[in-house]
Amino acid sequence: MMIWLKSQPRWWRYFVTRCAEDNITVNAGYLAYVTLLSLVPLIAVGVAIFSAFPGFEDTRVAIEEFLFTNLLPTSSDVLQEHIGAFTGNANKMTAVGVSFLAVVALFLIRNIDATLNRIWRIKQKRPGIISFAIYWMVLSLGPVLLGLSIGATSYIVTLVSFADEGIPGFSGFVLKTLPYVISTVGFLMLYTLVPNTRVPLKAALPGAVFAALLFELTKKAFAAYISHFPSYEVIYGALATIPILFVWVYLSWIVVLLGAEFTVCISVSKPPIDDIVKEEVANKE
Helix, strand or coil, X not given: XXXXXXXXXXXXXXXXXXXXXXCHHHHHHHHHHHHHHHHXXXXXXXXXXXXXXXHHHHHHHHHHHHHHHHCCCCCHHHHHHHHHHHHHHHCCCXXXXXXXXHHHHHHHHHHHHHHHHHHCCCCCCCCHHHHHHHHHHHHXXXXXXXXXXXXXXXXXXXXXXXXXXXXCCHHHHHHHHHHHHHHHHHHHHHHHHCCCCCCCHHHHHHHHHHHHHHHHHHHHHHHHHHHHCCHHHHHHHHHHHHHHHHHHHHHHHHHHHHHHHHHHHHHCCCCHHHHHHHHHHHHHC
């Protein structure tokens, strides 16, 4: 335990150094811009997938409510209204226009893949055909898997509400921890599946937990700031939703990249704690 405590300052310096070398803030700003550019195409493609199966209409509505409620700390109703209008207009486009939207959405996925691989220092790229197949699978199966996960979450919440009758307060505890669990699972999949290398679970899981905790704390802090210091609304008026959305997306990407750096620092072949152990052994000898 003493060796571990002594290694913490050096480990965190190593973490901060990697974050500075990888230009976390610059990459987060770039991804935020691409995300805003791809937000409507992503939603439009998801809506098109669910529209092909009329029986999944309720699932689509549940996904929209889940995303806007849990991922946006404030102004979710206004954003949902505007994005819904944009998506409705996108659905009136021709096949060429829809194809262009799909390309823009794939462009976002490609940039996420490239950014995470740079953080992992991976220079070897996947073949173009394999990359396209993976990106298209994520784009097409992502909404379906998200719908299944939301359905499973709703089922768990229903079971918990029954269990609360026997254990008072149990449902409240589960509902408070459920966002952290969902975020952890999402970050865990991101950090293990996206990099073009094998990421050990013992490194990816702490990184996912770190990112999930940081994401939930950031969401609460950002919501509190917007609620108590409405400077954006005073300056921008009716257009305040736009800078608020951009700032939030930017902060979210910083959290994602910090979690990736945290995972990398744990999974490196020679972490700083090894040097501390060698120094302790040398001193004892």
